[in-house]
Structures are given as structure tokens and as C-alpha cells.
Amino acid sequence: MARSGINTSGATLDPDVPKKKLTKESFRQGLRIFRYVLPYRAKFSVGMVLLALSSATVMCFPWVIGKLTDSANGKPFVLPNGSVVSINQIALGLFAVILLQGLFSFGRIWFFTQVSEFTVRDIRQALYAKFVSLPIPYFEKNRVGAITSRITSDVGMIQDSFSLTLAELFRQVMTLVVGIIFIMMVSVKLSLFMLLTFPPIVVAAMVFGRKIRVLAKATQDELAKTNVIVEETLQGINTVKAFTNELFETRRYTVSLTNTVRAALKSNLYRGGFVSFVIIGLFGGIILVLWRAATLVSAGQMTIGDLTSFALYTIFIGASVGGLGELYGKIQSTLGASERILEILDEPSEPTHKPRLAGTAPLTVRGDIDYRHVAFSYPTRPDLPVLQDISFDIQAGEKIALVGPSGAGKSTIVQLLMQFYELSGGKILIDGRDVQQFDLTELRSHIGIVPQETLLFGGSIRENIAYGRTDATDEEITTAARKANAWQFISTFPEGLDTLVGERGIKLSGGQRQRVAIARAILKNPAILILDEATSALDSESEQLVQGAMDELMQNRTSIIIAHRLSTIRKVDKILVIDGGRIVEQGTHDELSNSENGIYAKLLKLQFELS
Numbered sequence: 001m002a003r004s005g006i007n008t009s010g011a012t013l014d015p016d017v018p019k020k021k022l023t024k025e026s027f028r029q030g031l032r033i034f035r036y037v038l039p040y041r042a043k044f045s046v047g048m049v050l051l052a053l054s055s056a057t058v059m060c061f062p063w064v065i066g067k068l069t070d071s072a073n074g075k076p077f078v079l080p081n082g083s084v085v086s087i088n089q090i091a092l093g094l095f096a097v098i099l100l101q102g103l104f105s106f107g108r109i110w111f112f113t114q115v116s117e118f119t120v121r122d123i124r125q126a127l128y129a130k131f132v133s134l135p136i137p138y139f140e141k142n143r144v145g146a147i148t149s150r151i152t153s154d155v156g157m158i159q160d161s162f163s164l165t166l167a168e169l170f171r172q173v174m175t176l177v178v179g180i181i182f183i184m185m186v187s188v189k190l191s192l193f194m195l196l197t198f199p200p201i202v203v204a205a206m207v208f209g210r211k212i213r214v215l216a217k218a219t220q221d222e223l224a225k226t227n228v229i230v231e232e233t234l235q236g237i238n239t240v241k242a243f244t245n246e247l248f249e250t251r252r253y254t255v256s257l258t259n260t261v262r263a264a265l266k267s268n269l270y271r272g273g274f275v276s277f278v279i280i281g282l283f284g285g286i287i288l289v290l291w292r293a294a295t296l297v298s299a300g301q302m303t304i305g306d307l308t309s310f311a312l313y314t315i316f317i318g319a320s321v322g323g324l325g326e327l328y329g330k331i332q333s334t335l336g337a338s339e340r341i342l343e344i345l346d347e348p349s350e351p352t353h354k355p356r357l358a359g360t361a362p363l364t365v366r367g368d369i370d371y372r373h374v375a376f377s378y379p380t381r382p383d384l385p386v387l388q389d390i391s392f393d394i395q396a397g398e399k400i401a402l403v404g405p406s407g408a409g410k411s412t413i414v415q416l417l418m419q420f421y422e423l424s425g426g427k428i429l430i431d432g433r434d435v436q437q438f439d440l441t442e443l444r445s446h447i448g449i450v451p452q453e454t455l456l457f458g459g460s461i462r463e464n465i466a467y468g469r470t471d472a473t474d475e476e477i478t479t480a481a482r483k484a485n486a487w488q489f490i491s492t493f494p495e496g497l498d499t500l501v502g503e504r505g506i507k508l509s510g511g512q513r514q515r516v517a518i519a520r521a522i523l524k525n526p527a528i529l530i531l532d533e534a535t536s537a538l539d540s541e542s543e544q545l546v547q548g549a550m551d552e553l554m555q556n557r558t559s560i561i562i563a564h565r566l567s568t569i570r571k572v573d574k575i576l577v578i579d580g581g582r583i584v585e586q587g588t589h590d591e592l593s594n595s596e597n598g599i600y601a602k603l604l605k606l607q608f609e610l611s
């Protein structure tokens, strides 16, 4: 299978985070993510100071080593005030430098880790809070895999930046600048010579290295293609044999293998070139510098100690030039990641949890519902009208049923009541008030739903029932379970309410899951109820229990039932027959079943014949 580049596990980072071109604008955008660091700016500043100190101590090291070498060669280290520093004292000084360096590094890691961990927690928390408040269409336009990779790999990328990349960047730049100043102090002639030879070679090596990475990726891609052939054909081996295509597939596989070899050879040609370039170029450069240095030393223009310091600084500078190249790529990825995160954070949320005006009482809902000329298309398919001119009304406490063929638009009608989507036309009123004027959280808290497929969360039965009202007491939960005919089976489990239901509730039967869902709705005690009948048939005993529970649930509530089995809706106040997104018939069961050519009468006959 081709690599999707999407990481949903969170275990490893996605290496394919798109890189962002480093422009002023992308930088400005990316830096906005720093507002999440602001609460920890004190710690961040301490980390920065420690980082500067630890980098400074590192830079002292070659200089002191040079002094030590010179002292060994009979050229003592004299302080500006004239006193001579002994070899022992210099060695002690070196120890002190290293000790400080160790302490500063510890502190730097400790402070930066705290900043990055807390910052990343805050970003993840903000992202999650944003995700759950985004409107439903967002989740239809974006794959869940892609969304979770925002919260795992993109945030991981940022975490890397705060803990490592930033510190690295600072240190490399400092090494480069201070290193160059130091070597200039040691010997201007040699420094200029070195700077003209060494860095260009390092830069060339980096460009070379990038080219090799691209080629290596191409080889991987070719290899992935050959694997696709193997997987596909072995999985569909019956088809291959039935069509006698064994030879054809073998040939196809061979061609693909040959392509892989070609790509691999090309990449390795460059790799070989790279290795010899590094050997000849880099070491050649070192030889050149050494030759120059040796000439200077023999002419008495430089001491052995200076040469040692110089060589060490040169290595530092070379490493930091190389390191900066890598960092450049990382910074690009970080900017890409932070831009994607900020994009999500900038998405408009649903208008939920709006603060109530001072002095207004909590919302109470009677349950009158009025659909007026409602038209609708899904945002993902704007050209396809799913509902057209839907008008009906329900008095508080009435029960209505929606029936009609699959895909007619029944579920869509009730989803609009919850305001999962915006209408394309018309209005929906609850208690005579446009639903758009309600706070979504308040409104939804008065609507209960028992869906077709009950989704239970992986915890206990208690937690799943209490999902209807998280602050419910045990007694309320038990009462709800009894009313929902769920207590019969719950009480037979040794762990009762604490029985774990397994991921998505797989440890419960379909009928049991439905009764848990009904108990959930009973506990929520909503004024308006939506029942989406399960299409999958239950055995007749289970069916009876579920039906009994539903009847209990519907008492004294405005109920909308999406019915698949017409036998269950004889008693409702009104039946709406939906077809092609329109109401094509409406009336009571008796009225509709007596109309000769009516669709409902036909459906009824059909179901009767089937059973």
C-alpha cells in the first residue's frame, strides 16, 4: 500500500509535514504560535540565559586548550596583570569550564522542557476544544485521520521546535559568530584563508546530501509500487488465476522491480560520489588549512597552542554550518505545522455555550415544533437538493412518524432540528421561536436522540447511561435503566453498572445497546425526542423490550420517530411520508392506510407480504 503520510497513532511523527517557504509573511504567521509560550515566558527567559551561558562556556573550551598546549610547549600563559598561570591552574580552569557547562546544560534542558511540555499541552487542549466545537460539515470535509494528525504530528513538530530546534538555532548561530571572532583573534590571515575554503565545501556537501535524500525517496517510492503489485495480486489471487494472468502479473512485477533497481543505482551513484567528495573535498580543505597553518607556525607567526585552538574552532564552525542547514529544513516544517494549527484555531466555532444575559432564566422548552418551507442541501454536495419545501408542525407532546424509502431525507429532517447544518431555505421554529435564536448548547440539551446505531463509549454501563446527564446519582441511573428495560440484563452481570462495555460497546448485544441508549435519553429527560429506529432486526423478545422502553420514553414528550417497521407507528398522531426530499403524504395511520393509491398503503401492503 502506498504510504498515506497520515499518522493517526500519534506514536511516531509524520515526516512529511509540508515545508513552508521562509518568507517574512510565513515567519510572521508562524510566530503567532508563540502566544502559547507567553504564560511561560519567565521560564523561557531563564532557559535562554542558561542556553547563552552554556554556549559561552563551550566556546571558551578551545581557547583554554590552546593555552594549555602553549604552556606545555614552554610558552606560559601570562595574565594582563603579569602573573603567570601554571599548567595545573589551567587544567583546573578547564574543569571549571566543563562543570559550568554541565550545570548550565542541565538547567537549560529542564527549563526548556517545562516550557515545551506545558505549551504543547495548551496547544493540544485548544485544538481539541476547537475540534469539538466545530460544526458537523467540517468533519465531512476533512478526514478524521487528517484531523488527528494535526493534534499529534503537527503539535509534535512544534514541541520539537520549542525544546530543541530553537535552542539549536541559537547555539549554532552563536557558535558561528563567536567562533569566527575567536579565530580572527588567533590569526586573521589563517582565518580568512579558512573561511574561503571550508564553508563553501560544507555548503556544497549539504546541497549534495539533499539531492541524495530526494533520490533515496524516489527509490522508496518505486519499491512501494512493487509491493502494491504483490499485495493486490496475492489478495486477489482467485481473479489472477481465473483470468490466467499469472505470466502477465509476473512480467508486470519484473518491470516494476527493474525500475526500483534503476532508481536505487542512480541514488547510490550519487551516494558514492558524495562519499568521495567528502573525503577529497573536506579532508583536502583541512589539509590546505593545515598546510597554511604549518607555514605560519614555522615562520613564527603563530604558536602551536593557537593552532590547536584554531583547529578546534574550525571544527565547531564547520559543524554549526552543517547544523544550520538541517535546522533550516526543520524551521520550514515547523512554520508549516504551526500555520496548519493556527488555521484550525481560526475556524469559526458553532455558537455554543453563549453566556446567558444577566437576569434571564434558564431556557425551558415546551416542545412545539414548526417546519416552514425548509429546503436543504448538504454543504459537501451543494448542488444536490436533499430536502425541498418541507412544512409540518407538531404540538407539544404529540408523536409523529417519518416514513419513506431509504435516502428519502428522513434523518436529514431531524438533524436539522439539532442545527447540525444551516438551512438552505425556510425556517424551523421551536415554541414559536426560530431555532437560530437559541444558544445551541441550551437548545440541544432539551432534545434527546436514540440513534439507529447506538455508539457506546468504551467505559462502564454506568458511564454510558450517565452520558445523558453526567451529574446523575446512582439511584437516578438505576431508575432510568429500569424504565428502559435495561435493568433486567444489567442486574444479571456480576459487576452490574460497572460492567465494561468494550470498545464501542461490542460486549453488549444490539438490543442491549439500544436499551442503554434509551436509558441515556430517559436520564436526560428532554422535552423533544428523536427516535431513529434500528434497521437491523432484533429477535421478537428483544424487540418487545426495546419497544416497551421506547413507549415509556415517549410519554409526555414531543416525539419524532423515523420508522422502518410500520407496525410500530400505528398509534402516532401523524405520519409523514417522505420521498425524494418532499412530504408526499400525511395523515393518521387509518387515513393513510385507507387511501387506495397512497404510497403508505402500498408500503404497508409490501411489508405485510414480506412478513
Ligand SMILES: Nc1ncnc2c1ncn2[C@@H]1O[C@H](COP(=O)(O)OP(=O)(O)OP(=O)(O)O)[C@@H](O)[C@H]1O
Residues within 6 Å of the ligand: 140, 378, 380, 381, 386, 404, 405, 406, 407, 408, 409, 410, 411, 412, 413
Ligand atoms: N452527510 C451527508 N453529506 C452529504 N449527503 C448526505 C449526507 N447524509 C445524507 N446524505 C444524502 O442525503 C440524502 C438523504 O439522506 P437521509 O440520511 O436523510 O435519508 P433517510 O431517509 O434517513 O435514509 P435511511 O432510511 O436509509 O436512513 C441521501 O441521498 C444521502 O445520500
